[in-house]
Amino acid sequence: MKSEQSQKRKILVCCGPGCLAVGGREILQELRTKVAEAGADIKVEPVIKGTGCHGLCEQGPIVRFLPEDISYCRVNLADIDEIISQTVLQQKVVERLLFTDALTGRRVSSQSENSFYKKQLKIALRNTGEIDPLNLDDYLERDGYRALAKVFSQMDPGAVIAEVEQSGLRGRGGAGFPTGLKWRQCARVDNFPKYVICNADEGDPGAFMDRSIIEGDPHSVIEGMVIGAYAVKAHRGFIYIRDEYALAVKTMLEAIRQAEARGYLGRNILDSGFDFSLEVVRGGGAFVCGESSALMASIEGRVGEPRAKYIRSVERGLWDQPTVLNNVETWANIPPIILRGGEWFNRIGSEKSKGTKVFSLVGKVKNTGLVEVPMGISLRELIFDIGGGILNDREFKAVQTGGPSGGCIPADMLDLKVDFDSLAAADSMMGSGGMIVMDERTCMVDTARYYIDFLTEESCGKCSPCREGLKRMREILNDICSGSSRPGDIEILEEIAGMVRESSLCGLGKTAPNPILSTIKYFRDEYDEHVNKKRCPAGICRELTTFIINSEECNGCGLCKKNCPAEAISGESKAPHVIDLSRCTKCGNCIELCRFNAITVK
Amino acid sequence: MSAIKLTIDGRPVEVEPGTTILEAARKLGIDIPTFCHDPELAPNGACRICVVEVERARALVASCCAPVAPDMVVHTESERVVKARKAILRLILANHPLDCITCEKTGQCKLQDYCYRYGISESDFEGEVKELPLDDTNPFYIRDMNKCILCGRCVGRCQEINGAGAIDFIGRGFSTIVGPAFGDPIEESSCVFCGMCVDVCPVGALIPKAGVGKGRPWEVEKVKTICPYCGTGCSIYLHVKDGRIIGASPDFEGPVNRGHLCSKGRFGWDFVHSEERLTRPLIKKDGVFVEASWDEALDLVAEKVRDLLNRYGPDSLMGLSSAKTSNEDNYLFQKLMRSLGTNNVDHCARL
Ligand SMILES: Cc1cc2nc3c(=O)[nH]c(=O)nc-3n(C[C@H](O)[C@H](O)[C@H](O)COP(=O)(O)O)c2cc1C
Ligand code: SF4
Ligand code: SF4
Ligand code: SF4
Ligand code: FES
Numbered sequence: 001m002k003s004e005q006s007q008k009r010k011i012l013v014c015c016g017p018g019c020l021a022v023g024g025r026e027i028l029q030e031l032r033t034k035v036a037e038a039g040a041d042i043k044v045e046p047v048i049k050g051t052g053c054h055g056l057c058e059q060g061p062i063v064r065f066l067p068e069d070i071s072y073c074r075v076n077l078a079d080i081d082e083i084i085s086q087t088v089l090q091q092k093v094v095e096r097l098l099f100t101d102a103l104t105g106r107r108v109s110s111q112s113e114n115s116f117y118k119k120q121l122k123i124a125l126r127n128t129g130e131i132d133p134l135n136l137d138d139y140l141e142r143d144g145y146r147a148l149a150k151v152f153s154q155m156d157p158g159a160v161i162a163e164v165e166q167s168g169l170r171g172r173g174g175a176g177f178p179t180g181l182k183w184r185q186c187a188r189v190d191n192f193p194k195y196v197i198c199n200a201d202e203g204d205p206g207a208f209m210d211r212s213i214i215e216g217d218p219h220s221v222i223e224g225m226v227i228g229a230y231a232v233k234a235h236r237g238f239i240y241i242r243d244e245y246a247l248a249v250k251t252m253l254e255a256i257r258q259a260e261a262r263g264y265l266g267r268n269i270l271d272s273g274f275d276f277s278l279e280v281v282r283g284g285g286a287f288v289c290g291e292s293s294a295l296m297a298s299i300e301g302r303v304g305e306p307r308a309k310y311i312r313s314v315e316r317g318l319w320d321q322p323t324v325l326n327n328v329e330t331w332a333n334i335p336p337i338i339l340r341g342g343e344w345f346n347r348i349g350s351e352k353s354k355g356t357k358v359f360s361l362v363g364k365v366k367n368t369g370l371v372e373v374p375m376g377i378s379l380r381e382l383i384f385d386i387g388g389g390i391l392n393d394r395e396f397k398a399v400q401t402g403g404p405s406g407g408c409i410p411a412d413m414l415d416l417k418v419d420f421d422s423l424a425a426a427d428s429m430m431g432s433g434g435m436i437v438m439d440e441r442t443c444m445v446d447t448a449r450y451y452i453d454f455l456t457e458e459s460c461g462k463c464s465p466c467r468e469g470l471k472r473m474r475e476i477l478n479d480i481c482s483g484s485s486r487p488g489d490i491e492i493l494e495e496i497a498g499m500v501r502e503s504s505l506c507g508l509g510k511t512a513p514n515p516i517l518s519t520i521k522y523f524r525d526e527y528d529e530h531v532n533k534k535r536c537p538a539g540i541c542r543e544l545t546t547f548i549i550n551s552e553e554c555n556g557c558g559l560c561k562k563n564c565p566a567e568a569i570s571g572e573s574k575a576p577h578v579i580d581l582s583r584c585t586k587c588g589n590c591i592e593l594c595r596f597n598a599i600t601v602k
Numbered sequence: 603m604s605a606i607k608l609t610i611d612g613r614p615v616e617v618e619p620g621t622t623i624l625e626a627a628r629k630l631g632i633d634i635p636t637f638c639h640d641p642e643l644a645p646n647g648a649c650r651i652c653v654v655e656v657e658r659a660r661a662l663v664a665s666c667c668a669p670v671a672p673d674m675v676v677h678t679e680s681e682r683v684v685k686a687r688k689a690i691l692r693l694i695l696a697n698h699p700l701d702c703i704t705c706e707k708t709g710q711c712k713l714q715d716y717c718y719r720y721g722i723s724e725s726d727f728e729g730e731v732k733e734l735p736l737d738d739t740n741p742f743y744i745r746d747m748n749k750c751i752l753c754g755r756c757v758g759r760c761q762e763i764n765g766a767g768a769i770d771f772i773g774r775g776f777s778t779i780v781g782p783a784f785g786d787p788i789e790e791s792s793c794v795f796c797g798m799c800v801d802v803c804p805v806g807a808l809i810p811k812a813g814v815g816k817g818r819p820w821e822v823e824k825v826k827t828i829c830p831y832c833g834t835g836c837s838i839y840l841h842v843k844d845g846r847i848i849g850a851s852p853d854f855e856g857p858v859n860r861g862h863l864c865s866k867g868r869f870g871w872d873f874v875h876s877e878e879r880l881t882r883p884l885i886k887k888d889g890v891f892v893e894a895s896w897d898e899a900l901d902l903v904a905e906k907v908r909d910l911l912n913r914y915g916p917d918s919l920m921g922l923s924s925a926k927t928s929n930e931d932n933y934l935f936q937k938l939m940r941s942l943g944t945n946n947v948d949h950c951a952r953l
Contacts (some may be wrong), residue, residue: 308645310669456775456776459775461647465692467775467776468696468776470774470775471729496727499686502661502682
């Protein structure tokens with residue numbers, strides 16, 4: 001059901017994180033200038049908006065035309081004149097700017113025809129990419145603050161909590177704790193003041209889900225938080241935003257100012273008698289600051305370090321007062337749940353994981369970007385239908401889910417349902433929704449080492465299992481990858497990993513062994529090859545790799561020779577080539593490039 | 603609120619709500635190892651050596667922080683627990699010097715004790731170890747951060763109890779150390795040398811200088827006494843070997859000080875055996891001090907007092923006694939002064 005407003009002509013220019021990085025803002029400016037210049041020739045002048053993320057980040061900058069629903073990708077400044085003369089003035093499609101559907105190979109003009117979008121369902125991202133985040137009227141036009149009005153006019157706090165409980169919503173920040181239950185526990189405590197907090201620390205490397213929501217639709221988070229505050233009777237809230245997210249901070253501050261000016265925040269909101277104020281706090285700059293007790297310490301002005309807590313923060317949280325902490329995406333789900341009912345939300349998703357989840361789909365997959373899918377979708381659908389399959393049609397090897405302390409899931413588990421419980425059962429986790437696809441040219445030991453490197457750097461150092469354990473695990477992985485490991489190292493790894501998981505103080509340490517344990521579980525052979533045969537089957541660990549050219553497969557095309565930076569490859573044209581092993585630096589260029597699979601790892 | 607009933611190692615126990623598992627176990631006489639736990643500090647939960655298995659809990663639980671719950675079933679030495687403790691000890695040991703033979707803490711080091719208890723003689727986890735310079739520039743104690751296991755008790759004591767805030771955690775992850783800001787030597791920090799940190803350090807990272815090389819803990823006789831420095835009356839133990847004082851430590855049970863001491867009571871004992879200490883009366887004759895007998899000295903004082911009284915009257919006299927003497931001595935001293943006709947009496951602790 002579209003309102004009259006949204007039928008107007010609009011040009012939406014993506015200014016999400018991915019598109020900004022490739023010049024989205026410049027495209028927006030140029031379109032504005034050129035459309036203004038063409039002014040008199042345009043029959044119905046379009047509204048031009050910079051919006052949040054459209055999802056297909058890797059193909060930005062993206063420009064979309066409504067109501068025709070034409071989307072262009074990889075738009076250059078040089079394309080603008082043609083876009084004006086063709087699409088703006090004549091509603092004609094510029095073929096070459098259309099998306100190519102990764103599945104069918106066909107050019108598609110509307111998002112709804114694109115396989116990337118077909119299986120998606122947008123709830124948390126309902127407005128992201130559709131509205132100008134800094135235009136409150138855009139938000140209002142798409143049902144914004146209607147849930148809040150409904151709450152004030154029809155619902156008491158208990159009814160709000162009941163609705164959220166009925167929805168089955170679980171926290172999107174990683175642990176999947178039932179949101180309604182969290183609110184109920186906090187509401188039960190007779191101790192005031194209470195606080196609500198939004199966790200926008202998003203410390204996972206490469207993640208941008210929460211950032212995209214704040215930069216693309218900040219009011220949905222604000223609205224969710226006012227509703228949550230009303231439910232638990234809190235009058236003060238904080239949005240803790242990762243320090244590097246300058247644009248998110250700016251956008252949120254501006255959105256708060258707008259909401260205050262229009263009476264959606266502050267004293268006596270919408271004449272309800274309910275007061276609520278919201279502040280932005282900039283993050284402490286470490287991954288562990290996203291952990292709830294560290295985050296609260298950081299808001300209090302102390303070092304952002306986890307505390308031993310056996311009393312839940314719903315009872316004693318920020319400044320030892322009852323506190324509800326939820327993730328950005330969790331908050332953004334609240335308004336639709338209130339407006340459309342918990343039952344509606346509960347019908348979406350899998351048995352114990354309701355609704356949708358936003359993922360950042362990256363790695364060796366054709367369509368990379370931001371996706372929102374119903375819980376319970378299979379990994380296969382996510383990677384092969386939405387993601388369009390593996391880049392260069394290589395072999396799929398594994399998918400890493402859950403951020404740095406998640407796990408790697410192998411090819412024979414592609415039919416696994418993506419939800420909290422199945423991912424955990426597979427020794428991985430949902431985490432905040434990172435999803436990194438890996439192809440055959442990925443060494444799983446090296447992958448584990450990459451994550452352990454990150455986590456070792458991010459360990460706060462307070463508790464001994466995590467501080468000392470991660471350090472030793474990193475050293476052992478380094479040994480394995482460089483060929484200096486000894487028999488028994490894998491068992492030592494498992495032993496340390498098991499203890500760190502069981503004994504660490506906070507969630508960082510408790511989950512840090514996942515990358516190791518899951519790769520050992522599913523790729524034990526690969527570890528054994530490294531340790532016992534001193535060979536890296538994927539050809540990634542340089543000390544353990546030897547590339548050879550199979551003379552029967554090589555047809556002497558010379559592509560490898562031309563691209564070898566070490567000039568280690570020789571051979572006459574049309575005759576089999578050879579690699580001079582003494583010069584080869586194991587960079588792997590040749591094996592990546594050879595189109596005849598003639599190069600292998602010895 | 604009513605008492606909470608739970609079971610620890612198969613034995614039932616009843617405790618107040620809010621009691622930690624560790625405290626409940628101690629009530630039963632069960633000894634759970636701890637490094638970072640300090641009864642005077644807020645729970646820290648850093649070392650994790652106190653982990654226990656609680657039935658139906660997913661992970662192991664730090665007993666020093668976790669409160670008891672009704673019908674909880676706790677195992678303090680299960681296979682899982684012992685396995686985790688052993689791994690923790692091996693990890694700590696992998697980053698700890700193994701010079702126990704000459705370490706001053708030998709015999710009263712918790713790391714040693716627990717390694718003994720769990721049969722850990724060396725660590726098989728090899729890798730980088732800390733290499734930090736010693737801080738021994740002050741006269742009182744040596745800081746060897748290579749031995750520090752980062753339990754944080756010193757930091758907690760210095761910040762929460764003394765309030766000096768001289769030391770804190772610096773850095774993060776594996777490179778975390780404890781010390782004054784900017785890596786300054788402790789002497790240049792706000793340290794008041796109360797020694798509280800030294801007394802709680804479970805390992806040999808903080809060592810009083812005075813006793814270095816002077817005796818093993820088991821050779822030392824600890825003599826309980828009252829600190830003679832001032833009138834507060836702190837209980838202390840003097841550490842005595844072969845009739846000589848080689849150090850002191852606070853009495854954690856002492857009703858007056860409960861483990862606290864000032865820098866004098868904690869470190870100021872070198873005067874006892876000092877070469878410069880006066881052991882006999884000296885009388886200045888022709889500009890030089892000459893040893894004299896007590897009778898000679900007292901006769902001289904009496905003569906001078908009498909002379910002053912006669913010439914200028916009793917108000918020309920003042921008696922100054924020492925807080926290091928007993929109450930009884932001081933009582934007699936003021937009586938003496940008053941019998942001489944003056945009320946001018948005072949003692950050094952008021953200065
Ligand atoms: C090391 C660590 C980092 C975390 N980082 C984040 C984060 O960046 N964002 C987030 O929402 N939750 C993060 N969490 C989870 C939070 O502790 C907390 O569970 C969450 O914010 C609760 O909100 P939810 O119930 O809505 O998920 C982190 C947890 C750990 C242990
Ligand atoms: S588990 Fe790691 S990050 Fe968490 S408190 Fe311990 S050392 Fe710090
Ligand atoms: S001696 Fe006292 S003041 Fe100095 S660091 Fe130790 S606890 Fe702090
Ligand atoms: S110096 Fe001693 S008391 Fe202080 S943190 Fe290190 S081990 Fe603990
Ligand atoms: S004694 Fe419990 S964590 Fe250190």
